[in-house]
Amino acid sequence: MIRLNQVKLPLDHNQDALQQFVLTKLNISEQQLVNIHVFKRGYDARKKNHITLIYTLDITLVDVDEAKLLTAFEKDTNVRISPDTDYQYVASAPANLQERPIVIGMGPCGLFVALMLAQMGFKPIVLERGKSVHERAKDTFRFWRTSELNTESNVQFGEGGAGTFSDGKLYSQVKDPGFKGLKVKQEFVAAGAPAEIIYVSKPHIGTYKLVTMVEKMRRKIIELGGEIRFETRVEEINMEAQGEDKQVTGVTLHNGEVINSRYVVAAVGHSARDTFQMLHDKGVYMEAQSFSIGFRIEHKQEMIDQARFGINAGHPILGAADYKLVHHCKNGRSVYSFCMCPGGVVVAATSEEHAVVTNGMSQYSRSERNANSAIVVGISPEDFNNDPLQGVALQRKLERHAYVMGGSNYDAPAQMVGDFLAAGKGKPFENVEPSYKPNVKMTDLSEALPQFAIDAIREALPAFAKKIRGFDSKDAMLTGVETRTSSPVQIKRGADLQSLNTKGLYPGGEGAGYAGGILSAGIDGIKIAEAVALKMLSDIAE
Ligand code: FAD
Structure with a gap:
């Protein structure tokens, strides 16, 4: 097969x-052309x-x-042989496998x-602190409706993980020479995701589809001999000394049960x-890692569509418009948009009591009236003394403060951009109606984050408006706080x-x-499944 890159055609080109x-x-004839397969489709707006x-x-x-x-196109980097993108399994478990790997x-x-260990025959035991995705969805929606939080079953914890109630964006900037991302997407499609996620450049699934897909993938793991235990929190990873290092021996669960294995994935x-x-x-051994803090911003989606797509706003191929923004501030900080959810809602994403954390989600249709994204300021380990767990302490402090600012009932503090920029009170x-549930309390958000972050966001919003007209409009809505952009360790x-x-x-x-x-x-x-499988095989061989 021949791969053609950078094939550019107008948005409304016809079938032929x-x-x-x-x-x-x-320079070939119609008879010589058997098939055109779209490997990827993006757009330049x-x-x-x-x-x-x-x-x-x-x-x-x-x-x-x-x-x-190909020789004729030697100098044209957009014509090449198509790479082999088929996934190859690296191992196959022996029939008499004695030990089972644990996945936390x-x-x-x-x-x-x-899934991969199960497909290779290694029969993993999966331990998940939260509930199955169906039960978890009930707990999560109850929290948004009634403010009753279940600290073990929520947006962060439970089958499917943190991204289950999300926009389900499926793109990443990681280098992926082995096409493992394609394997991930193929498994998602096999579990019910729309086939287009394989080839569109910015695929998304939306939250409801994710829930049913996760259930199907669970069934597949079990059919292949895996075991999945919900409401099973790992309290301890057990280890024994091995020279200067340690060797894992298994895990202890919240109910005291011990499961032994020398292979534990955390x-x-x-x-x-x-x-x-x-x-x-x-x-x-762990180290502190950079993360970001900030607010969610909401605008009318139609305003973002107009700003990004002009006369093409609403075109079915383009869908609801997204954006990606970054601004380097005078104080040395960078402010950027993160986890943009077109046509979505802002969600309450805490897993801890007395804390308020924002995030965003949407349905596959992305048809809610507001666009939202996190507008966050990067902070580095030096901001919290390089201590591995100080980043967690900072996140928790900001989340608890936001809880109090919101009225100590899981409502979130919010403010219109105009008031925030003018250092005014919350009106x-x-x-732009805030979409966060249970509710928001209009207040002065300048107290929600450290001063350097407030200064940086105040500088960035007008700068962003130069790229997306109206981004800093006075009625755009800020809701806080966004603290869990990535792991602090x-x-x-x-x-x-x-x-x-x-x-x-x-x-x-x-x-x-x-x-x-x-x-x-x-x-x-x-990658981890491959590493565990190969290590288990080599240990068996010894
Ligand atoms: P997680 O998904 O966090 O899963 C970890 C799991 O481990 C959890 O289910 C937890 O319950 C369990 N666990 C933790 N401790 C224990 C223990 N001691 N014992 C047993 N089980 C334990 N990313 C995107 O790419 N696109 C998006 O559109 C997107 N939207 C998001 C929207 C929201 C609301 C949120 C919260 C996140 C979103 N993300 C999105 C981020 C994405 O969800 C995460 O990057 C991804 O889920 C990380 O996967 P993970 O498996 O590493 O961890």
Whole structure:
């Protein structure tokens, strides 16, 4: 197959245009063209009234000497042989496998570790502190409706992990030479995701579809011999000394039960603060990691569509518009938009009592009236003395303060952008109705974050308005606080993906500092599954 990159056509090109392009570009006849497969489709909206679609195509040919054709295009980097993107399993478990690997956490990382290990025959045991996704959805929606929080079953904890109630964006900037991201997406499609996620450049699934997909993937793991236990919190990872290091021997659960295994994957997410503490107390090597703090901002989606797509706003191929913004401030800080949810809502995302944390989610249709994103300021380990757990302490402090500012009932503090920029008091909202549930309390948000962060956001919003007209409009809505953009710790691991000083412990996903979203967590899960499988086979062989 021949791959054509950077195939640019107008947004409204007709059905035949792709074929015509291929025939002309490769100088072949219609009879020689067997199939055009769209590997990727993105768009360039820099000129909003002249948006172009950009394709990557895989072309199947017949009666064509591909080697000769490629020689003719030697100097054209957009014509190459198509790479082999099929996933190859690295191992297969022996029938008489004695030991089973343990996977802690069933977010996208743990889910893919378990699925891949199960597909290779390693029959993992998955331990998830939260409930099954159906029961968890009930608890989460109850919290949004009634302010009754279940600290073990919420937006962060439970089957499917943190991204289950989300926009389900499925793209990532991680380097992925082995096409593991494609494998993640193929498994999602097999579990019911729309087929387009394979080829559109910014795929998303939306929250309801994710819930049913996770259930299907769970069933597959169980069919393949895996075991999944919900409402099962790992209290301790057990270890024994091994020279200067340690070797994992298993886990102790919240009910005192011990499960032995020399292979334990910790895919606990960025909100498992008690688990970080336990690992730190046990001497597992970890370092503080940068994260960000800020607010969620909401605008009318139609305003963002107009600003981004002009006369093409509402075009079905483009869908609801997103954006990505960054501003480098005079005080040396950077402010950026994060986890943008077109046509979505702001959600209450705490897993701890007496805390308010914002995040965003949307349905596949992205049809809610507001667009939202986090507007956050990066902070680095030096901001919290490089102590691994001080970042957690800072997050918690800000979340508890936001809880008090919101009225101590899980309502979130909010303010219109105009009032925030003018350092004014919180007045009732006007045009942009805040979507956060249970509710918001209009107040003065300048007290919600450290002064450097407030200064940076005040500088950035007008700068963003130069890229998206109206971004700093006075009725845009800010809701706080956004603190869980990434993990405040990194649990260091070596090339074999085991903890640097605790053999048999495989820290993975976002909580350990190796992923920043659903797709990258899934990719990391595949890498870990491969590493565990190969290590188990080599230990068996010894
Ligand atoms: P998690 O998904 O956090 O999963 C960790 C799991 O471990 C949890 O289920 C938890 O209950 C369990 N656990 C923790 N401690 C223990 C223990 N001691 N014992 C047993 N189980 C334990 N990313 C995107 O790419 N696109 C999006 O659109 C998007 N939207 C988001 C919206 C929201 C509201 C949130 C909260 C996050 C969103 N994210 C999004 C981020 C994404 O969800 C995370 O990056 C991803 O889920 C990380 O996967 P993970 O498997 O590493 O950890």
